[in-house]
Amino acid sequence: MSEQFSAAVSERICSHMNDDHADAVLLYAKAFSNLTDATAAQMLSIDSEGMDLNAQVNGAAVPVRIQFDHVLKDAEDAHHTLIDMVKQARIKAK
Numbered sequence: 881m882s883e884q885f886s887a888a889v890s891e892r893i894c895s896h897m898n899d900d901h902a903d904a905v906l907l908y909a910k911a912f913s914n915l916t917d918a919t920a921a922q923m924l925s926i927d928s929e930g931m932d933l934n935a936q937v938n939g940a941a942v943p944v945r946i947q948f949d950h951v952l953k954d955a956e957d958a959h960h961t962l963i964d965m966v967k968q969a970r971i972k973a974k
Contacts, residue, residue, distance in 0.1 A: 894923045904966045909935040911969035928952040
């Protein structure tokens, strides 16, 4: 069984996404919250129902909550869901 969500799991996922996949985090903000003018985004937290981002739009910080299409079971489910979402975001960006 994979890890359930906790503050530590959220922090680990957010750090990984912000450090290694900043482009994906920006795509989430643009595609799933219609902030097409966003120039940067940071993942602040993730839980079983969604993720909280901070997007930069026209020099201002804009808080964003993106709901998942299902309740995540665990960290492994989050991993697969985030990959699926970035694929969807890339299609929307075309």
